[in-house]
Amino acid sequence: MDKFAFDIAHFLAGSLVLVSLLLLYQDRLSALLNVFAFQAVVLALSVSWQAYVQGAPHLYLTAAIALIVKAIVIPVALHRMIRRLGIHREVETALNVGTTMLAGLALVALSIVVVLRVTADAGTLAREDLAFALSVVLLGLLMMVTRRNAVSQVVGFMSLENGLILAATGAKGMPFVVEISVAFSVLVAFIVIGIFLFRIRERFDTVDLQALDDLRERRG
């Protein structure tokens, strides 16, 4: 039973890493949002499995929040925003796809090496899940850094958040996990709502690295 529990947990966490890599090569915004919704579903499954294995029923709540907010509410809201505000449908990237994927693979390798070396004493389940979680975090960071469109930056940030939730639920017995996942979801929901309310459609299309640099040059 123990070995089986490990295997399922690793399967789900590894799938999360794979889906994060999938996110990196999407070149259309609507496809990006769909893959992100799928990532949230995989996260919800992974957290539910942790809840079952650790005997921590409050984690079911975290899984439900991930499912409802990140797999349903936010992708739907962003889809509508894209249509209504007429944002570019294409994802503009700073590097080409091949380089991005290579960088992503390098980051995954890096996090596995670092975490497995550092946590030589911790339990196996915790170590490998932590390595996967760090990979997802770094992949989310890579996505934020190599995207010119603000919507894809938000998706990158939410992907980073998913990695953190994976890490938090993997750490057995960590208190506040539900509160922290709620806090994060609130943070993102606020910003997404705020953007919609402020109707910065034109800003969105040009909130890329170039324009932020322009801001710096212009204002002195």
Place this chain on the structure above:
Amino acid sequence: MSEVIDWIAANNVALILAIPFATSLLLLCLPGYRLSARLNAGSAFLTLLAALSLFIHKPAPGSYLLVDDLNIVFIVLNTLVGFTTSVFSASYIAHELEIGRLTTVQLRFYHAMYQILLFAMNLALLANNIGLMWVAIELATLTTVLMVGIYQTHEALEAAWKYFILGSVGIALALFGTILVYMAARPVVGEGPDGMIWTVLIGHAAALDPALLNLAFVFLLLGYGTKVGLAPLHAWLPDAHAEGPTPISAVLSGLLLNVALHAVLRFKLLLAANPGAIAPGPLMATMGLVSLIFAGFMLYRRRDIKRLFAYSSIEHMGIIAFAFGIGGPLANFAGLLHMTMHSLTKSAIFFAVGHIAQAKGTQKLADLRGLTVSHPLLGWGLVAGVVAIAGMPPFGIFMSEFLVVSSTFARQPLLAIPLVIGLLVAFGALMLRLQGVAFGEPSGHSEPVKASYLPLATHLMLVLIAGIYLPPPLVAWFQHVARLLH
């Protein structure tokens, strides 16, 4: 009367948190601007009184909240600057309302957010649970992002967006570090909340896994260091200061940077108590020195007055981080003192700059000239503030910078060279700009503005007094913490 004082002292920690929170709810509902501004300032004053009563009665650490030698000064400083900024904000915002830059609905929101920000910062300082500290800092980030974008111009929204992205990445990295600390603690203290309570962690610090602690500290330094504004993680800072309303610039520079640095210090204390963990010193010293020199040179090319002082904040945070990186009782003491002095001086400068920008209708340095002639009180206030922040005696900042330099000469003489170069470069830039802004013929149009001079004067007076005489209890607290920091 004494019963009231006793009651306040007995419940001070609860009051420090409850007053801002309750006031923010109230402020959301109040329509009139004048009443909101007065309530804002009044409630900040009550919070200050509750914080001062910490000197009379320090409660024992609980599982969520804690008052010790490290945070007691910063809590009082927080509530003090929160109060003086609310007084400044009252007159500043009145003018913004008059010229139509803000509406009354936005002001309701602004005042409520201000109180929530104070609540979040107090909670972050008081927190004994590292998860609670993280949530409080995230809440503070969220409120400041919303307030930076309040003018809703193109530039303000871009600055708020940049701040949100960079701040959130920082917060996320800090959370990962927090999780790692819990994982290091779990084999020693068991599962559950104990692994996140700081007093428990510091008690068992020597038994924690050093490798995990090292990795955790790297993430925590990068994460919370983004919020401190250390280069190269500083990119959000100048825009957020320049595009947001000036009271927010004062609170950001004066308080939020300190709260984030306090979080880093808590974890540095943890690492210092574990003999196997790497010395966090070299990393912090490098980041600090890079920030100092980078910001010092950037000061020369600034054309916007608020951006100028934003880079000055980066520079001073660099000096502080460098001081803690060098380590040793003297440098650590200097770092703590510098945090306090910088907070008071920088917010005083923003009090002056805010009204100056309103009076002249511009933030561009080229259009601000001859202030001592056209607006004597504001002009000379700015002169005093800039002289203080540049590190001239007898102001307090001179003393802390002097202590940093002398302890660097004692411990790492080679590093003293870039340190002194950085300090001189920044000094030169500030004096050059000050000369252009304060003296000479007044330029352009200037409207009269009802300014509040009392906050500015109070802060500068405190910094001046501290430069000459430091109260012994303050010295004792800082020395105690300095010894624990290694």
